[in-house]
Amino acid sequence: MWRNIASNALTLLIVVVAALAGFIAWAKTQFTAPGPLAQAICVEVPSGSTMRGISQDLAEQGAISSERIFRIGAEYTDRSQDLKAGSFLVPETASMDEIVSIVTASGQSTCGTEIVYRIGVTESHVEVRELDPATNRFVEQAEFDPGADEAAPEIYQQVRDAEDTRYRIAIAEGATSWQIVDGLRNADFLEGDLAEVPAEGYLAPDSYEVRPGASRGELIDRMRTRQEQRLSAAWEDRADDLPYDTPEEALIMASIIEKETAVADERPQVASVFVNRLNEGIRLQTDPTVIYGITEGEGTLGRGLRRSELDAETPYNTYVIDGMPPTPIANPGQAAIEAAVNPAETDYLYFVADGSGGHAFAQTLSEHNENVARWREIEAQNADDSDGGE
Template sequence: MIWRNIASNFLTLLIVMLIAAAAAVAWAKHQFSGPGPSAVAQCVQVAPGASLNAVSQQLVEQGAISNSYVFRAGTDYLDKARDLKFGSYLVPPHASMEQIVGVITAGGPSTCGTEVLVRVGVRENTVLLRDMNPDTGAFEEMARFNPATEESPEAISVAVEKPGARLRVVMAEGVTSWQVVEALKAAPFLTGEVEDIPAEGSLAPDTYEVEKGRSRSALLAEMAQRQAAILAEEWEARPFGLPYETPEEALIMASIVEKETGVADERAQVASVFVNRLERGMRLETDPTVIYGITNGQGVLDRGLRRSELAARTPYNTYRVDGLPPTPIANPGRAAIHAALNPDSTDYVFFVADGTGGHTFSRTLEEHNAAVARWREIERQQGGDPTSPVQGDG
């Protein structure tokens, strides 16, 4: 009888323990998969070489999760304990532990935290310090400077040394290779000298994630590799009948298209104008090539072209020489390269600014002269000089 009571009591205890265990598992599963405690977005930072224990404690301290043990156990159960990726990641409000594990083990570019950007622009280069505001999910500018005219703020130097800081170079479409090199010289997180300016047009406008200490020459090599790959891909897919003998000629045309319009939808139309001119034996007569011949790509021409400059016979003065200029006049983006190799089918051979940022396209000289007259009137109303050479007059 005694043994029967003991067995009965043991069985009862075992059942209670199993129920408690099942309840604990259910609770832990709910804690791991259910909504998290943070009512705001959180910037979760994973330091290089950080352990799962350190990350879980950090997440508890910043209020992103409620229990470090459950977080570690769930991560182990998913077999992701060794998959932590260095970086700073923005997780949404009330993100579950499971969601956070997915974010910090997937990797990829950092999406929050401190960010130092070098922007290579057509008119100027800028170095920016930004920080993500977790409450809004937006980056807020903390400091900036123009390396050509200003000293770097101490805050930017401090940020570059900050663990987990995101370092990027953002290269705009239509900048010259000289402008890129000047920007990289001012990048506080890059190292090494640049011996030669890369060939014009050979660098791909894009955003480049870099690590502190990367060499400038290595980054330029990556830019060149990307551009070469883009050009090869677009050249291979080109239609028949275009007036280019080599990919380099298409790149030259793309650079002209890039500099002639900032309106994305116009690129293929602008390309059609210049293709039509080449096919009809007309000169390209485009101002950006003349400007490049004056500046050699080193900065911008902050004035209108002079009649003497339009009359001068230089390799880049397409008002005076036939065909394409000898080299690209900027680094075109993929869209401009695509437009040069896939121009619209039009009869247009002229275009001029229309006062809205775009252009009016014309098939005949009579139509073009009327469009120029309208543009002159707009210039007059805006206080410009209606006797100066027409800018943007393709």
């Protein structure tokens, strides 16, 4: 009798173990298989959320097929206690395993509302925008100048109080250190004083994610560190026989290149012109350096250069001085830095605007004069068009 009972118990145990193994295999397949989501969605994870609450939300939005398997999978992979507050983009057909990773990984929101403060060369403005998960594109909701006297739009005040709002500071290539500091002082979601303007050229133009209440000084330090890293890496990989001997001089050249062209593909060619001029003892003769000598980087000139300004002997007037100015004239981006240390190999000594946003390059003065004549014709035509053709 006891032998029969033991035999039956063993048989039952084997059946249970086999069934459990089958269930685990099936659940694992369900956990890692493509999910039912037909269109990307944003999932909000408030502070203090639990896997149970998130699994219910995901099920209601049609992102997962089983709340239980979602929670078991999170527990089995040791991620059930790692929920991060924020708003996260869940792509279509994302598996439960992928969704668990999305809501437990970095904690950096990838969805929802974003406040972007763009500090530019000619102007700065704040954008309030929201990600449309269906298209993965941001839709602008408001834009304003925080330095103006006008009040911020109501939607800005609303989203500032939202827990999942993301903040970014976007610095344009070619912005001066004064412009960056002035812009940061107008960012009311940052804290801390900036007692002085950092050295020109040593702040990296880039996009910086910040949190409300972040320190302005610490953000400046991040910019400075990033620029130092870029400059150091570029200098290590520099071309031979450059007409400058230090990374600091390369940064000066990069800033001039940055201010002369916004066309990425042209930067190495522009660099080659200035390098060729330095090698041949020809003055750089570049307007942006003269302008910097007048404005000292505090805003834009807002008009053309006068003859007297082109003739004035200042440390930044490269029509008068030999070589380069004493400091950078803006904060160059990485592409301009790389162009400065690895210029194109050309015989160009001149360039002028060509009317398309780029420049026409020339080896000789006669070729350059022809290009200048064409550019003046374009300018005259544009002036006629703006006057209605009269």
